[in-house]
Amino acid sequence: MTTKIAAAHQVHQILADYDYFLFDCDGVIWLGDHILPHVVETLALLKKHNKTVFFVTNNSSKARDDYLEKFQKLGIPDVDKTEVFGSSYALAVYVEKILKLPKDKKVWVLGEAGIEKELRALGYTTLGGTDPALVADGLKFDASHPALTQLDPDVGAVVAGLSLNINYLKLSATLQYLLKDNKTIPFIATNIDLTFPSKGMLLIGAGSIIETVSFASGRQPDAICGKPNLSMMNSIKADCPGLKENPKRGLMVGDRLNTDMKFGRDGGLDTLLVLTGIEKEEVVKALPSETAPTYYADKLGDFFELLQ
Amino acid sequence: MTTKIAAAHQVHQILADYDYFLFDCDGVIWLGDHILPHVVETLALLKKHNKTVFFVTNNSSKARDDYLEKFQKLGIPDVDKTEVFGSSYALAVYVEKILKLPKDKKVWVLGEAGIEKELRALGYTTLGGTDPALVADGLKFDASHPALTQLDPDVGAVVAGLSLNINYLKLSATLQYLLKDNKTIPFIATNIDLTFPSKGMLLIGAGSIIETVSFASGRQPDAICGKPNLSMMNSIKADCPGLKENPKRGLMVGDRLNTDMKFGRDGGLDTLLVLTGIEKEEVVKALPSETAPTYYADKLGDFFELLQ
Structure with missing residues (x-):
């Protein structure tokens, strides 16, 4: 059983009961480039009540610095880098920290700039990723490409996440390292969301891209760093x-039930599940108590609207 | 238990025992653009002995006419279109014939020109595939692309195969139709080979690409047309x-054991399994009799060499 937040007294109760608010971003704070109502x-209401806020996102296409820019652009002021936990x-x-990969080892990336930036910030050299030498030229594919035929012996980890820049060369090069x-060679994933909601559609998610190289190599990722993996939660708790x-x-x-709510x-x-993303109210109401969220709401902005 | 073909008398026995020879192409006849020794x-020896020959390939990137060109280019003369059975x-x-899709319906293609050509030869209109409007421009991806936002209401089937031209837009558009x-909407695959052998490497196979959209949509293909599916065998038997x-x-x-030998x-x-592709001799020799090939050989060309 779950409870719908639909009245002002419920919002007051939540403000009384909780000090720490963790927010998923896509589908909760914004949809693509549009902030939700x-x-x-x-968020201002929570700050006014001295609540601690964290933003916890599985979208690895951005690094924390990029997220700060996005918050600012969407009119959400004063977010600090320490409040942002992305899967990248x-x-x-x-x-x-866990793999303890020496800094003279390189990391092969199937993914976007967010992963590259966060790895480089820690002193690692990345290969693959957004390297312009790996951008496919239209329909051509060349099996003699050095990315396939001259594997770098210093690659000590393969990491994968959402890749809007995916092509056959990058997938096949990733397979060679796997x-x-x-x-x-250790194989680490940012997250395994099947789909990536964007503009009212479900696009291909990190998990579905990773499945391609998993299937071809016969390997599952050794670790998944994003929600619902608790290593992300433990990092937040270490800071809080x-x-x-x-x-x-x-x-x-x-x-999302299978990532956010489980996390x-x-x-x-x-x-608290909000219905601005991919879950439907009739599904949420029918859930058994083990998997039902404590609360659900039509949207996050109802906190503010219900108090007007 | 399986028997290795390693002496002239064994080749004579095979010529006496069999009238119909079905050949996989990649890894048997050629490797990429190189004919095997x-x-x-x-093949000339078999023709001289009046054997009937078929070429049965899961590689859907080419249509039958393209295969005829390839045979000619590699110096294999007199192959007839009726001898070529490709998964496209x-x-x-x-x-x-099976789906009975009306000719005024369109087919969405995740794949290459081979599939498009064979469908068009039967009078269908194809979308997706090698359409230059869907070629990704470097790292950019646009969720407002009409291929995502303006789905064609006349699409009556989604077909998928090997896609060297894969990109995030095509994968996500395929997902929308699924x-x-x-x-x-029926979902038909050419084949589900995990990997695609090329130049001594294993690249991403059709099955691994199809897995991406299967995983994201929660749908498995309704039919798989290539080996080991018997619909391909039944077509050959109908002609022979x-x-x-x-x-x-x-x-x-x-x-390949899981496609060719099973087929x-x-x-x-x-x-007869040849070792010029992806299987290793020690694996083949250790197989239980239910899955072991009748014979195996280092390469197809041994038929000729052993008789010299």
Whole structure:
């Protein structure tokens, strides 16, 4: 059973019950390049009540600095870099802290600039990714391309995420590194969302792209850094001792059951699902209590609207 | 248990035991653009002994006419269009004969020119595929592209195969048609080979590309037209009544256990695996009798060499 937030007294209760608000971005704060209604006012309301806010996104196409720019452009002021946890950042931290990849090793990237920037910020050299030498020239594909025939012996990890720049050369080069050295080079994914909601459509998600190279190589990623993986939650808690001590004072707000809601629940937080993303109200209402969110709402901006 | 063809008397026995020889192409006749040693002489030997020969390929990037050109270019003379069964042709026949798609319906193609040509030869209009309007411009992706936002209401089938021209726009547009009309538009694949051997490497195969849109849409193809699907075998038998009546007089020659050898075995033929493709001798020798090929050989050209 879940409860719909549809009255002012419920919003007051939430403001009383929670100190830490974790927000997914795509489908909650914005849809593509459009901010959702009354999100700015709702975030201002939380700040006014001295709530701690984190933005937790699986979209690895941007680095944290890029997200700060996006927040500003959409009229959300005063977001600090320490409040933004993206799967590209989580992946870079994983490669450094968990994988302990030496800095003289290189990282092969199937993905976008966000992953490259976060890895480079930690001192790694990246290959693949947005390298212009790997941009496909129309319909041509050349199996003699050096990216396929001259594999770099210093590559110590293969990382993959959402790739709007995907092409056959990059996929096949990624496959070579996944097969190399008896399939022993670590394979790390940012996230495994099947689809990527954009402008009212479902586009191909990171998980579906990663599935191509997984299927061809017979390998699943050794680790998945984004939601619902708890390594991202543990990073947030490390930065926020209050949440770590008392996770029930935290509320995870998202638009996806299998990533956002699971992420919050597994981390010991309460959860709020908003219907501005991919889930439908009739599905949410019918969920058994193990998987139902604590609350749901038509949109995040209802917090502000219901108090008017 | 399987038997290695390694002596002249074995070749004579095979010439006595079989009238119909079915050949996979990639990894058996050629590797990419290079013909394998003594294949021309072996095919001439079979013709001299009045054997019936078919070329059965899962590579959908070419149409039958393109294959005739390739045979000629590689020095294999006198191949007739009726001797060539490609998965692009099998797919077009499936769409017309089994799916019975009306000719005023359109077919959305995730794939190459081979599929487009075979469908057009049967009178269908194709969308997607090699359309230059869908070629990605470098790193840019535009979610407002008409291929995503203006779906064609006349599309009556989605077909997919090997796509060296793959990009995020084409994958996402394919996903829109797979999701459209409550996922009811038929979804047909040429083949599901995981990998595509080329120049000593394993590149991304049709099956791994199709997996991306399958995973994102939650749909598996409704039909797979290439090997090991028996619809391709049935087409060959329909053209060759002698093989239909007496499949044990037929030998399927290929380089893959899970497609070629299964295809031959399921069709009631004996099988010969050659080691010029992706399988290794130690794996083949260790196979249980249910999945072991009848024979194996280092290469097809050994037929000719052993008789010298």
